Structures are given as structure tokens and as C-alpha cells.
Amino acid sequence: MNVIYPLAVPKGRKLRCEVCEAPAERMCTACTVTYYCGVVHQRADWGSIHEKICQLLIPLRTTMPFYNSEEERQHGLQQLQQRQKHLIEFCYTVAQKYIFEGKYEEAVPAALHSLRFRMNMHGLSSVELVPAYLLLSEASLGLGRIIQAEEYLSQAQWTVLKSTDCSHATHSLLHRNLGLLYMAKENYEEARYHLANDIYFASSAFGTEDVRTSGGYFQLANVFQTLNKLDVADTLYTKVADIWHKYLNNHYQTLLQSRLQQIDLLGKQVENDTGLDEAQEAEAIQILTSILNFQEVTSNKAPGKTVFVLKTLAMLHFLMMNYSKAEEYALKAFNLAREQLSVQEQDDIEELLNLVSAEESHPP
Incomplete structure (x- = not known):
């Protein structure tokens, strides 16, 4: 420092x-x-x-420096706006990542920066401020500051109510955070209502099978797990794992096909990529790890579910180029599959394990 x-x-x-x-x-x-x-x-x-x-x-x-012409001045203003846009998104992503990692204290300053940059660019009553208010609310909940979280949520709600062009995605985020608030207050009926609305708006914005919709299903599953309705929770967790597996497997298969050709169109070696930003990767790790913990405790009679989540986590870390974690999850999946699952399922996991081991032994 x-x-x-x-x-x-x-x-x-x-x-x-x-x-x-x-x-x-x-x-x-x-x-x-x-x-x-x-x-x-x-x-x-x-x-x-x-x-x-x-x-x-x-x-x-x-x-701002003195400009010789109006054209130069406008160009300078455009550059400043681009810098502000970049900082709004960058600070937001950093704060999100901290929250998914459980680092709530660290999330607060980054979220405050995103909020102030939004205010400077869009004004004090713009709906563009809502995502930053919601981040601050979620960080406050993580720190056990429920009253402060309610204040941020009230500001977000009021801003949405005044807006005539609030997107489905923003409505989804608002309801998710209201769901989290009521979960913290142990009002599970209200939590379920808001999380159902979160899923509705996220599905309208992105589709029912999109990873951005999965967070609502995941939080709703957490409510049912808390209420000890484990069958319902298991159904929802399974749906979330399916969504993430389909998404990551598409990227994984694309990577495998590209590597069969060894090089891309530019003549460079193809690099791994999740297609996600750092916050989304942290969210995926948090969600899938939580589901794995649930499946390991409750799915003794259905080990295939545990293997499925282990394989999904292995693909995620492989695409993130975190090869040691990828190998750890792939090895666990392979050992469990070898004891319980079909030869075809074993072969699929062994292929992933071999690919991970090769990357860890010979990094690019």
C-alpha cells in the first residue's frame, strides 16, 4: 500500500x-x-x-485540460464517459465476486464506488443505481446488518417504482435480494414469494435454462432445505446443477473440438474460457460447491447426482485453468463412478481426468 x-x-x-x-x-x-x-x-x-x-x-x-476545438472537447468528454462506464462495471464485478466468496467487508467499498460512479453518470434517481444498492444490501446482510440492508433495499424499491423503463433483469435482482432479506429474517413465506418472482423475471429476461436464472432456483432451494423439505430442495438443486452442467459442457465440448485441430484460425493455441466474468465464476463455484455438500449428505442412495456435480465442478475449474482443483474434483468423480456407475459414465469422466492431468503436467 x-x-x-x-x-x-x-x-x-x-x-x-x-x-x-x-x-x-x-x-x-x-x-x-x-x-x-x-x-x-x-x-x-x-x-x-x-x-x-x-x-x-x-x-x-x-x-479537464484546455482543448483547441469543440471537436477535441467532445472527444475528451466521450473518453471520460467511457472511463466512467468501465469503472462502474469493474467495481460492480469486483464487489459481486467478493460477495460470492463471502468477503462482505471487502465488497462494501467496491460497491460504494460503483454506486457513486453511477450517480455521477446517470443522476441521483436513475434506475441504473439499483444494482449497486442491491450489492450494498447483500453485503450488509452478509455482515448481519439487517437494518442497513433494509435501507438499501428500500432505496432500490423506491427507485424501481419511480422508473418507467426498469428491465426484467433489474426486477429479478430486486426480488432476489428481497428474498435474501426475508430469509435472514426467517420469514420464509415472503422469501418464497420474492424468489418465485425473481425466477419469473429472470426467465423473462434470459430464459428458464440460463445460468443467470439459476441463482433464483438455488436460493429457493436453500429456503426449502432450511424448512427441511429436502425432496423439494433436491429437485431444485438438481435443476440448478443441470443448468450449469449444460452451459459448461457446451464450452468444454467446443474446447475439445478446437483442440483436435490444435490451433485456431489465427494460428495460436486455443485457450480455456468459461465465457463468464470473475463474479459469475465465483457464483458458479459457490452454487455448485453448496449443491455438492448437500448431495454428499443426502444422496447416498443416488451417487450419480454427486458424480454429476463433481464432474461439473471439474469442468468449471478446468475451463478456469485451475487445474489442481479440476483434477481433485475429477478424481473424486472417477473413483465414485468406478464403484457405482456404468462403464460409459466412467469413460467420460476418465477422459476429462486425463485431459486435466495432461494440462497440469504440461501447462501452456
Whole structure:
């Protein structure tokens, strides 16, 4: 982390902490455009997001240079807007990834950055602010701060109600977070209502079999598991695993076909790719690992379900080029399949295991 020192506040200028908006006493000496109330919030922001975006903030928070023509000025404004768009999405993705990894404290500063950039670009009442409010609500729930989560959710709800062009995807996110809130409050009837709405809006936006819809099914399964309705939970978890398996298997099969040709059209070796951003990869790991834990406890009489999730996790980590984890899951799947499943199923998993082992032995 960069060296920090007390800030000499310019006369007449009110500076606010990046994290809590209290009067600032410190400055980041690397960018000199970011301020903090004290060392605790500076370190929290640095560890969460600031280290990644420190230098990107300078052109956004300094006076625009003098331009010789209106054309140059418009070009400069367009570049600033592109930087803001990039930072909105980047900070949002980083905060999402932290949440899926259970790192709720780290998620808060990144989500706050995304919210402020959205406010600067879209105004204080735009529906574009809603995803950031929902991230802050989810992080607050993870930290056990239910009242604060409710405040963020209320702001998100009010913004959606005032909007005339709110997308199905945003409605889905809102209902999912309301479902999570009511789960935390142990009001499972309300949780089920909102999660059913989440699935409806996500299905309208993306389709019933899309990985972006699977999160609603997963959270609804968690409700039924909590209520000890394990058969219903198992049905929903199985559907989620099917969605992720189909998605990852499509990428896996495409990769296998490409590697049969050894090279792509540019003459370069084909690299693994999940087609997901870092937050979606973290979500996939969280969801599939949770389902695996459930299946290992409840599916002693149906080991095929456990093998299926293990294989899906192996494909995910293989496509992420995390070969040690991929081999771990593939080996578990193969050993269990060898004891319980058909020869064809064993062969499919052995093919994946051999491919993973080869990659781990001879990385590109």
C-alpha cells in the first residue's frame, strides 16, 4: 500500500471520506484525488478496490485540460464517459465476486464506488443505481446488518417504482435480494414469494435454462432445505446443477473440438474460457460447491447426482485453468463412478481426468 500522511485541506474546500463521507483528514498520495476520514477506511478501501483503480481516478477527478476545438472537447468528454462506464462495471464485478466468496467487508467499498460512479453518470434517481444498492444490501446482510440492508433495499424499491423503463433483469435482482432479506429474517413465506418472482423475471429476461436464472432456483432451494423439505430442495438443486452442467459442457465440448485441430484460425493455441466474468465464476463455484455438500449428505442412495456435480465442478475449474482443483474434483468423480456407475459414465469422466492431468503436467 502507498505511503499515507495527514492531509492539508485546501482553504474553502470540503473533502469527504471515500468510504463513509465523513470529513477527510488523509489523502492517497499515489493518485492525490482520493480522501479518507482516517487510516482504517483508507486501508479498507485500498484492500477492496482502490489499489486496482487508483490511477484510473486521476482523469475523472481533475479539471479537464484546455482543448483547441469543440471537436477535441467532445472527444475528451466521450473518453471520460467511457472511463466512467468501465469503472462502474469493474467495481460492480469486483464487489459481486467478493460477495460470492463471502468477503462482505471487502465488497462494501467496491460497491460504494460503483454506486457513486453511477450517480455521477446517470443522476441521483436513475434506475441504473439499483444494482449497486442491491450489492450494498447483500453485503450488509452478509455482515448481519439487517437494518442497513433494509435501507438499501428500500432505496432500490423506491427507485424501481419511480422508473418507467426498469428491465426484467433489474426486477429479478430486486426480488432476489428481497428474498435474501426475508430469509435472514426467517420469514420464509415472503422469501418464497420474492424468489418465485425473481425466477419469473429472470426467465423473462434470459430464459428458464440460463445460468443467470439459476441463482433464483438455488436460493429457493436453500429456503426449502432450511424448512427441511429436502425432496423439494433436491429437485431444485438438481435443476440448478443441470443448468450449469449444460452451459459448461457446451464450452468444454467446443474446447475439445478446437483442440483436435490444435490451433485456431489465427494460428495460436486455443485457450480455456468459461465465457463468464470473475463474479459469475465465483457464483458458479459457490452454487455448485453448496449443491455438492448437500448431495454428499443426502444422496447416498443416488451417487450419480454427486458424480454429476463433481464432474461439473471439474469442468468449471478446468475451463478456469485451475487445474489442481479440476483434477481433485475429477478424481473424486472417477473413483465414485468406478464403484457405482456404468462403464460409459466412467469413460467420460476418465477422459476429462486425463485431459486435466495432461494440462497440469504440461501447462501452456
